Amino acid sequence: MTAPYPHPVSSWLDPDTGALIPHDELMAEMAQNRVVLLGETHDQYDVHRWQLHVMAALHGRNPNMVVGFEMFPRSTQPILDEWAAGDLSEEAFLEKVDWKTVWGFPPEMYLPIFRFCREMGVHMIALNCYRALVTRVGKEGWDAIPEEDRDELTPAKPATDAYRDYLFSLVSGPDGIFQQQTEEAKARKDHFTRAQQTWDRAFACNIAKTQTGDNPPLVIGIIGRGHLEFGHGTPYQLDDLGIEKVSVLLPSGGESGAREQQPGIARACFRLPKVHGTPANHATATDRFVREDRIRS
Template structure:
């Protein structure tokens, strides 16, 4: 769901929380990229200068990379993965310009997009072929339900694909499948219910460690002992691996069918460290994918890690563009028939202060019943600073009223 439903967490101890901003690991959005935050604002070190490609190194950028050399290398690879923070206009502008550069070097491209589940592929085909209007496309692709972010952030990329008749491939699976894996585990899903996805490759140990930290940071109850031994965590990890595997399989299939370079538009959390999609691609026989990430101004150099990506590009921090205050609730959600299930609650958020908990079902917001993430986002986005949002919530079989109070600024 949209980051607009999130409250920005406090700086202390929330590096990993910031990486998981959309619908958490279990559901349809993705792990997203770091944002320029209050923590970074006090350390605008510009370790990756704006407009410069650099190779990441530990706690600092490495050498600058010449643009012609970078695009020559990228256009010769089977897969180029462009990360993003979903609500960042600057990240999407960077993706579009990078995509245009790749197209100039190699017109034979396919664009793969995390935003769409496989069932809407016919709508993408009609759009790319120029047979539908933007309004028709957004309706046919079920945009409001399957993604929910402002379509204006993504339409320039889709318009570019349409203008150049570049095929666009849906990379994702339906939320219901990832949610079911999170509840039941991958091995309990029959082959008929897996949407054609094969068994994921086991997670690298570093990925398991990162997911364990994220799992704990999102208010879940791991119980006693090593969180990695908790059955709930294992299901949590299996859901993430399913997500990575599904997108990797769709990318690999598109490359093998067309011979083109596939450009993936995905949340950066699926890419960083080459643990997610790149790891699954390697298991599928495509080990030379290229990972490119935007690096927003103001993020501390301590966030840089060697091996984070093949290259990072310095972009501006669009917090000022978006406004100094944005209504964020601080939850990750899964749609249910009766409402929206809270999968996790961000620490030090509006939601946590209001007393919302993982497992709660939001039945209505401001008196409006909703089981669609997009509609809920609209309601949250309409909240002005200092206002109160009444929520009807079901917990343990009983319905209660909870008021979320948004800060004055």
């Protein structure tokens, strides 16, 4: 990778060209899309503030909008509807969706986004499938899953070699099991890839369901960045489903923001200000993308 482009704080950069993009210009472009996916690192407060700011900017340009959330399985959709209708307190909402079990990250990071949706009348949609499906597909493969257990999903388009390499680079160092040339390593790679693609396909299928009729809404996707970068994951599955005009936006942090300057990683990256007092145990996006429980699922 070449030396990073100059990327001032609070600015958007095109990682393909190194050009800075004016905020108004980029938001006007994004508002014409069908889907805008806002990648996140789940445990970083500043990233969720950034998501909220982008949502507000896009809503001001295109109020025909829905917001989809990775953290909610489809079974929680009636509860999201209750929340949006103002029928639940925050405490009751979090309890009914079983937040501690389905997600577990501090709800204070996400509540401003949930409040925005309710206050502005923006429909919230659950993008995820039920967790046991991911585990089963990982272990058994899609064809082993009975039709009635597929949570209304279609089979994922097979992963490219580039996506597999990307996934393994995130979760395995040079001495990790995914780098080994053993039958056990091969089986775990296949298991892991199938599991990740189940999530990718679930997000894509549930987004695609909104894109019907004469005036489909702009969908904002709140999704972990590892499902979005370099056109892999959910964008790849959306393309397979025939959904066009999809863009990925990412936050950029670190001392140089160099990681987000790799060509093809996203349409644009926003340089966040340095966060002071961030807990020392907060990890980078690549460290946090897949926790050990996902590898073992």
